[in-house]
Amino acid sequence: MARRASAPATDDLDARKATILEAVVSEHIDTNQPVGSSSVASSAELGVSPATVRSEMVSLEREGYLAQPHTSAGRIPTDKGYRYFVDHLSSGVLGAAQQHQVRDFFATVRGEVEDVLEQTSTLLSQMTSYTAVVVAATHAHASILSAQLVNIDARHQLLVTVFSDGSVVKHSLTPPYDVDFETCAEASRQLNALLIGTTLETLVQVPSRHDHVAHLVRDAVAALHAQQPATDGDRVFIGGSSRVADSFDGVETVRKVLSILEQELLVVTLVQDMLDRGLSVAIGTENGFEPLSTCAVVVAPVTIDGAPAGAVGLLGPTRMKYQEAMAAASAVSQHLARHFGGDEEHAHH
Amino acid sequence: MARRASAPATDDLDARKATILEAVVSEHIDTNQPVGSSSVASSAELGVSPATVRSEMVSLEREGYLAQPHTSAGRIPTDKGYRYFVDHLSSGVLGAAQQHQVRDFFATVRGEVEDVLEQTSTLLSQMTSYTAVVVAATHAHASILSAQLVNIDARHQLLVTVFSDGSVVKHSLTPPYDVDFETCAEASRQLNALLIGTTLETLVQVPSRHDHVAHLVRDAVAALHAQQPATDGDRVFIGGSSRVADSFDGVETVRKVLSILEQELLVVTLVQDMLDRGLSVAIGTENGFEPLSTCAVVVAPVTIDGAPAGAVGLLGPTRMKYQEAMAAASAVSQHLARHFGGDEEHAHH
DNA sequence: GCTAGCACTCGGTAGAATTGAGTGCCAACA
DNA sequence: TGTTGGCACTCAATTCTACCGAGTGCTAGC
Known part of the structure; x- marks a missing residue:
């Protein structure tokens, strides 16, 4: 027997094995069925008999790229198989129809x-036809253009903060004393002076006096800076969650995936984590969430003027159409960057 | 044969028929299976044989309250059957555990x-364990407390409007000319003077001059008032959409329902429509959306200081646990009203 | 090293037989 | 007249069997 198979996961396959693996993966993606040796032999252009393909397949299975649902069935790719597949994928081009769709949309x-x-x-x-995720970067680095304290009534004020990236954030204050219009206006004036030009990361020197104005100012600044933790505003947008229903087979899987999608914090963590690790595709267990072990996630960062501004992503089954998904994500990401960025001289995001 | 059955849908049933219908409905809700005459005869306390129950059942079927999936199966309720059931439902009480849950939450x-x-x-x-919907009333009637125009850059301004119900709305302006800080500040001042105290329904007299300030003011007011159509801000909140996965049998149904839930406008229309018609439960086709024909929707209005402030709702299969759902919705609705309303002397909503 | 040939495995399907829950009807009964 | 036990009947669901065939692993020969 070929001894060289003992070299562990060199991740570089024999040209023929590579062809076979790719054939298996793409056919399985198309049909959602185990792929047999004969169909590979006829579809792939290696002039070779099914028997030969078969012996290569057992080798590929030993090396962990393929798996057999049961004896006497064809092979299906493992996560590792998909991984090899996407790593050696020629970056596809978006279909004409979809190119139009994007263009029209952004126009x-x-x-x-x-x-x-x-x-x-x-x-x-x-x-x-997959579930899409759009994540906008937080405005931690954006500077404050305006901070205004509005009197709702004597016991309720609203701090409205406008950032240089165009985002607006509000914080309720409920002081334990009555606030009249003049006090509020004065506090608003002081807040403006204090905060304009700072970012959320800037330390701000708050007044230490004990009058109501100073109190309000302190509470307002505290509320604003307290926002850090986690759920920093509506920065996640999920589209087409109904698609999970036809992306997965078991009802239970559908439930699990939806359940993850509901927790937007998890989603943003997942995407952020992928960006940090420099991944553009996470397959199966690579994404780190057990309930998503039958999913693949494709992300494309959105970069505006060289700065990371967010990301777009797609979530589908591991047998997703990676080329299409990646092409779509990257096209949308680029259009998004152009729409909010450079060519129009915006400062948005 | 009893001729009186020819009276069309008097909607008032024989006491015994009522008992039988209720038994069928509640057992079917529990088991999700057709219910046979014998199990009704033993569960319901009418000392009567299965044969009698059977003859009553054919009558109930003739009158449209029950249906048979096929000969020689038990009966399942029709929408009309469910309707009778909920109309004659003694308003149940929330379970102790859930009472605690609500109380703790709002505390x-x-x-x-x-x-x-x-x-x-x-x-x-x-x-x-159903999908929940929370709808907040629009702020069409709320008055404007503050309107501020913030200069993002020369070609981008942001109109930030604060309403008396505590909501904040922003509108981007992108004038075709450069705006300097002073112009923007002046426009902001004028907008404030113009808009404070008005509602979105108020007609506002805008300046007709041709300078940049007047232009900005006009554009800002136009943007603000244009917002009416449909998607008026993030006023719909959907929780537990993953629950649809185990509420319905067919994958296709799950997809349809999720697909509806994605269109928040449809959801708010549905809920609003129910409130208008004075319905608290919509069963099957009653809700008017064909894809939701196997769903039931329970709503409870939220009323603060006598004024409608929104609604909470639950969406489940027609065989949902109506008592529980209604009790939960109404409890949450009341807590919500108390939380934002009277007892704390808020003016929110 | 490749291939044709072959025995073998095993999931899927089709058909037949069986089961059993439940019905509809009827005759008898109070 | 309303109720009931009895009974034949229906029909989905289940089980069993046989069988097909796609696909494999192995081996001998080219």
């Missing part, structure tokens, strides 16, 4: 950033 | 209105 879309991103997630989902 | 919940509502939808979903 006609209007409205606030949040609306655009929400609709973008729907677009991406429609283009691919 | 500890903090943060902005939107966050609270979002979390409320999750709470309601967890209490019932």
Whole structure:
């Protein structure tokens, strides 16, 4: 027997094995069925008999690229098999129809950033029939353009903060004493002076006096800076969650995946983690969430003027159409960057 | 044969028929299986033989309350059967565990209105294992407390409007000319003077001059008032959408329902429509959306200081546990009203 | 090293037989 | 007249069997 198979996971396959693996993966993606040796032999252009393919397949199985649902069935790819497949994927081109779709969308879309991103997630989902995720970077580094304290009534004030990236954040204050209009206005003035030009990471020197104005100012600054933890605003947009229903077979899987998608914090963590690790595709267990072990996630970062501004992603079954998904994600990511970035001289995001 | 059956849908049944119908409905809700005459005869306390029950059942079937999946199977309720059931339902009481859950939640919940509502939808979903919907009334009638125009850069301004119900809305302006800081500040001042105290329904007299300030003011007012159509902000919160996966049998149904839930506008329409028609439960086709014909929706309005402030709802299969669902919805609705309303002397919503 | 040939495995399907829950009807009964 | 036990009947679901065939692993020969 060939001894060289003992070299562990060199990740570089024999040209023929590579062809066979790729044939198996793409056929299985198409059909969602185990792939047999004969169909590989005829589809792939290696002039070789099924028997030869078979012996290569057992080798590929030993090395962990393929698996057999049961004896006398064809092979299906393992996560490792998919991984090899996407690593050696020629970057595909977006279909003409979809190119139009993206172009049209960005040519006609209007409205606030949040609306655009929400609709973008729907677009991406429609283009691919997978569930789409759009994540916008936090505005931790954006500077404050305006901070205003509005008197709702004597016991309720609202701090409204506008950031240089165009985002607006509000914080309720409920002081244990009555606040009159003048006090509020004065506090608002002081907050403006104090905060404008700072970022959320800047330390701010708050007044230490004991009057109501100073109290309000302190509470407002505290509320603003306390926002850090986790759920930092509506920065995640999920489109086409109904697609999970036809992406997966078992009802239980569908439930699990939906359940993950509901927790937006998890989603942003997942995407962020992938970006940090420099991954553009996470297959099966690579994504780190056990309930997502039958999923694959494709992400494309959105970069505006060289700075990371967020990411778009797609979630589907491990047997997803990677080329299409990656092409769509990267196209949308680029359009998004152009829409909010450079060519129009924005400062948005 | 009893001729009186020809009276069309008097909707008032013989006491015995009522008992039988109720037994069938509640058993079917429990088991999700057709119910046979013998199990009804033994469970319900009418000392009567299966044969008698059977003859009553054919009558109930003729009148449209029950249906037979096929000959020689038990009966399942029709929408009309469920309707009778809920119409004659003694309003149940919330389980002790759930009472605690609600109480604890509202005792500890903090943060902005939107966050609270979002979390409320999750709470309601967890209490019932159905998908929950929380709808907040629009602020069409709220008056404007503050309107501020912030200069993002020369070509981008942001109109930030604060309403008396505590909501904050932003609108981007992108004038075709450069705006300097002073112009923006002046426009902001004028907008404030113009808009404070008005509602979105108020007609506002805008300046007709042709300078940049007047232009900005006009554009800002136009943007603000244009917002009416449909998607008026993030006023819908959906919790537990993963629950649809185990509420329905067919994958296709799951997809359809999720697909509806994605379109928040449809959801708010549905809920609003039910409130308008004075319905608290919509069963099957009653809700007007064909894809939801196997669903039931329970809603409870949220009323603060006598004014409608929104609604909470639950979506499940027609064989949902109506008593529990209604009790949960109404409890949460009341807590919500108390939380934002009277007892704390808020003006929120 | 490749291939044709071959025996073998085992999931999927089709058909027949069986089961059993439940019905509809009827005749008898109070 | 309303109720009931009895009974024949229906039909989905289950089980069993046989069988097919796609696909494998192995081996002998090219």
